[in-house]
Amino acid sequence: MFERFTEKAINIISTAQKEAADSQTYKIYPEHILLGILETKNNICSRLLTYGGMNTDKFREHVQTKYKNVSHEFKHTNIAFSLESQKIIKLASELAATQTKSYIRPEHILLALIITGEKACSTNKDDFIEYIADIKKLKQTLLALIAKKEKRNRLHPELEKKEQKTEYSTVQSIFKEGDSQTIFERAVAKLTASHYEILGTEQIVQAILEDSNSDITKLLAESGINLDNYCLKLQEVSSRQAEFEEKQIIFTPNAFKTMLLAFETAKELGSATVKPEHIILGVLKAKSGIAYNIFKELHISDDELAHKIIKPIEKQMPETLTILRLAKREAQSMNRNIVGSEFILLGILGEGAGIGAKVLARLGITIKDARIEVERALGYGNAYSYGEIVFSDRAKKILELAWEKAKKQKNTKIESENLLWAITQTRDSIAMQVLSNLGVDVLEINQGILKELENLKNCD
Numbered sequence: 001m002f003e004r005f006t007e008k009a010i011n012i013i014s015t016a017q018k019e020a021a022d023s024q025t026y027k028i029y030p031e032h033i034l035l036g037i038l039e040t041k042n043n044i045c046s047r048l049l050t051y052g053g054m055n056t057d058k059f060r061e062h063v064q065t066k067y068k069n070v071s072h073e074f075k076h077t078n079i080a081f082s083l084e085s086q087k088i089i090k091l092a093s094e095l096a097a098t099q100t101k102s103y104i105r106p107e108h109i110l111l112a113l114i115i116t117g118e119k120a121c122s123t124n125k126d127d128f129i130e131y132i133a134d135i136k137k138l139k140q141t142l143l144a145l146i147a148k149k150e151k152r153n154r155l156h157p158e159l160e161k162k163e164q165k166t167e168y169s170t171v172q173s174i175f176k177e178g179d180s181q182t183i184f185e186r187a188v189a190k191l192t193a194s195h196y197e198i199l200g201t202e203q204i205v206q207a208i209l210e211d212s213n214s215d216i217t218k219l220l221a222e223s224g225i226n227l228d229n230y231c232l233k234l235q236e237v238s239s240r241q242a243e244f245e246e247k248q249i250i251f252t253p254n255a256f257k258t259m260l261l262a263f264e265t266a267k268e269l270g271s272a273t274v275k276p277e278h279i280i281l282g283v284l285k286a287k288s289g290i291a292y293n294i295f296k297e298l299h300i301s302d303d304e305l306a307h308k309i310i311k312p313i314e315k316q317m318p319e320t321l322t323i324l325r326l327a328k329r330e331a332q333s334m335n336r337n338i339v340g341s342e343f344i345l346l347g348i349l350g351e352g353a354g355i356g357a358k359v360l361a362r363l364g365i366t367i368k369d370a371r372i373e374v375e376r377a378l379g380y381g382n383a384y385s386y387g388e389i390v391f392s393d394r395a396k397k398i399l400e401l402a403w404e405k406a407k408k409q410k411n412t413k414i415e416s417e418n419l420l421w422a423i424t425q426t427r428d429s430i431a432m433q434v435l436s437n438l439g440v441d442v443l444e445i446n447q448g449i450l451k452e453l454e455n456l457k458n459c460d
Helices: 007-022 030-039 044-051 056-066 083-097 106-124 127-131 135-151 178-189 201-209 215-222 227-235 253-268 276-286 290-297 302-315 319-333 341-351 355-362 367-378 393-408 416-424 430-437 442-459
Strands: none
Touching: 007 030, 007 106, 007 253, 030 044, 030 056, 030 083, 030 106, 044 106, 044 135, 083 106, 106 135, 178 201, 178 276, 201 215, 201 227, 201 253, 201 276, 201 290, 215 276, 215 302, 227 290, 253 276, 253 290, 253 319, 253 393, 276 290, 276 302, 319 341, 319 416, 341 355, 341 367, 341 393, 341 416, 341 430, 355 416, 355 442, 367 430, 393 416, 416 430, 416 442
């Protein structure tokens, strides 16, 4: 359901869900979505509403009063969408689909909310519209904003997304084998046979804890999280039943975000499979959902637990983890906070010991020459902020291709040669531009990889 939502759009839905739960409404109504937009401060839609004079606290009072006496047959913590809200989400998706890049952003949600609200006003006077100042002007601004984002020139050449279907385009397909499949099946088994419930973070984490012999379960127990105390906290949460027509497993926004973060974490830590520890790290990164709230009630420190999980992984010194850390340092040294394909290339060269580095060395590529070419391609940044370093869309694609290659080779880890091969598959990337400028082509690289693998096989 949320595959096409940007992170900011998912945060809006998560916040709307929380607003509905806090007011004990037990359904997400359009007003809760509007509150979600207002409370998600890092998006332009929130600022537009605030600049227009909308007061969040007063509007929340109105919403709580309006739905004070609303009751539902089932009261549950992870909230279903009302029919009106389902129409808004559907319309937002339709508005996004008219664009080249059909990702649903906050402005699509707000525009859909306004359009739906205006239609309701014409028949049944939906009063939440009255709280939005100058609807006509706001609509024009949103339409202009959406059109502008279509034409915007990005700061980094690799930030533009390429539409490519992959085997991992949905959360369920990511977790279909190995440890993650077992966890997923146990979590799904907890759903009732008579209702189609939303799969939440609490069920996924409970499924992890049920494997008493796994390393991550033992580590969590040392940190104060075990199946017994987790389930005791979980019993305090009401049963959840969602009212969706599709007869399939549906993730809550928080569970969806958590599982995608687990997938991203697995790749960044050099693993070719999503493991239980990656899911727990996803819970900690998401900082939302029932499972995370239970962790907080058990007085778990996010940083301490994450460090305990990552420390043994670091000791194994996976190549991809080392390469990506070096890539981030290279980006910082050029005063940039976006890691593109070119910095992954520099990371492969900097790591030095992997097959990827050996192939490039045999082709006469040095890190010094590659750095010069990267600087020529990008220039030296002058707007670096000391915030989070992010990967460009092309860099993320390289990681995904490397992941798929490692899995096809039945490897448990993503190796440097997988990353180098993935770079050759993105021929319009800056990394390939750099290699081409240094006199190397795709055929030479791929032949070099095959030769190194053959040499390694003969040594064994």
